[in-house]
Ligand SMILES: Nc1nc2c(ncn2[C@@H]2O[C@H](COP(=O)(O)OP(=O)(O)OP(=O)(O)O)[C@@H](O)[C@H]2O)c(=O)[nH]1
């Protein structure tokens with residue numbers, strides 16, 4: 001979606017379950033508007049946060065005109081058979097994107113891609129299949145053109161200068177969460193939520209105070225690290241990304257608090273914005 005929209009709207013890391021929300025990215029031209037919804041991957045929920053994530057994915061499916069199902073050259077379909085059956089029965093056009101074809105190097109790459117396409121075609125015979133590389137922007141323009149052909153005529157849903165449905169604070173918390181996904185292991189990133197307490201923009205700067213919530217005291221210690229070094233690194237890296245995103249110098253203060261078992265609490269999840277409205 002970031003490549004299609006041309007902005008880094010959705011955070012991306014090598015860890016699973018990076019995306020927790022439904023995030024809209026809007027492409028505007030003189031005579032057209034495309035609204036993309038990036039969503040969490042479809043999974044079987046193990047705790048309440050994952051139930052909310054699944055609800056976001058399902059809400060996007062309900063009002064989409066076209067479904068882009070993103071897989072890659074290494075993912076195997078087996079773990080998603082139930083969802084694939086649902087996709088096969090959908091009434092809207094489905095485009096299956098086989099991403100990361102840049103990873104298929106060498107003489108046998110064409111043959112290997114052929115096998116991958118065959119395998120997916122057998123599972124989703126009604127889907128159009130497009131191999132792409134989001135990293136190298138290979139196939140992305142062709143995809144945009146194809147989506148344009150498939151979309152129905154309709155008035156624009158959003159203002160022509162709008163890029164996303166989310167407010168500035170959302171991107172602050174996501175960028176901080178991205179650094180946490182990158183720099184901590186095991187259950188830590190999955191136990192973290194970020195709340196922006198202050199976002200004050202002046203002509204020259206943006207002042208931001210953010211609280212990093214964890215589920216337990218022991219996790220608080222890990223986030224802060226020896227002599228505060230781990231938190232310092234996260235804050236520095238987040239500040240750099242925020243300065244790129246907002247194109248302004250940023251003053252960022254981060255605090256760590258414990259919100260016991262927040263990801264299993266309906267009330268806390270609502271307060272963190274994990275509800276559909
Ligand atoms: N080699 C290669 N890596 C890619 C490409 N596109 C994305 N990646 C990497 O793949 C990883 C996963 O990307 P994400 O955007 O987080 O994937 P996602 O499917 O949204 O995953 P979740 O949000 O966790 O459900 C990141 O490390 C990306 O940098 C590509 O075209 N080629």
Ligand SMILES: [Mg+2]
Pocket residue numbers: 010011012018019039040
């Ligand atoms: Mg994602």
